[in-house]
Structure formats: C-alpha cells, structure tokens
Amino acid sequence: MLITLKLEQLGCPSCVKKIESGIKQQAGVHAVEVLFNSSKVKVDFNEKEVSRETIASVIEKLGYTVKNR
Structure with a gap:
C-alpha cells in the first residue's frame, strides 16, 4: 500500500x-x-505488518506533526 502523509512545515x-x-x-x-x-x-x-496509524505515530514521536492522520 502506498500512502502520502502531509506534515507541518519541515524546518531543515x-x-x-x-x-x-x-x-x-x-x-x-x-x-x-x-x-x-x-x-x-x-x-x-x-x-498486514504495519498500519498507517503506526507510521504517523513514529513521525510524531520524532517531533513532527502529521496533518492527515
């Protein structure tokens, strides 16, 4: 499955x-x-191995905001 997540502006x-x-x-x-x-x-x-929600959570744990969870 291919998804695209939109984030808040990346700083660097x-x-x-x-x-x-x-x-x-x-x-x-x-x-x-x-x-x-x-x-x-x-x-x-x-x-079957990982969910969209898990991927979004990983990004947020790294300190970035996902706009379209």
Whole structure:
C-alpha cells in the first residue's frame, strides 16, 4: 500500500534523514520518500505488518506533526 502523509512545515533538510530512518525501522515498510519542499512523506508498506496509524505515530514521536492522520 502506498500512502502520502502531509506534515507541518519541515524546518531543515536533516529532518528528511531523521524521518526516513525512523520509518524504515518499522517491519513491513518497503520504501520511504520525504519531500522536503512540500513537507510530504510517501510510504510504501505492507498493511498486514504495519498500519498507517503506526507510521504517523513514529513521525510524531520524532517531533513532527502529521496533518492527515
């Protein structure tokens, strides 16, 4: 399943690596792409192993706000 999450404005390019690393650690995540300029996160994952809610929670635990949970 491929989803796109909209975040509050990202403050710096290093945020990209932080978010990608956090999400990639979740079982079932196949690919992650953080779009800095548009503050979006695209995630391809197996919904039998991880949920959209879990991915959003990981992002929020890293200190970012997800606008479309």
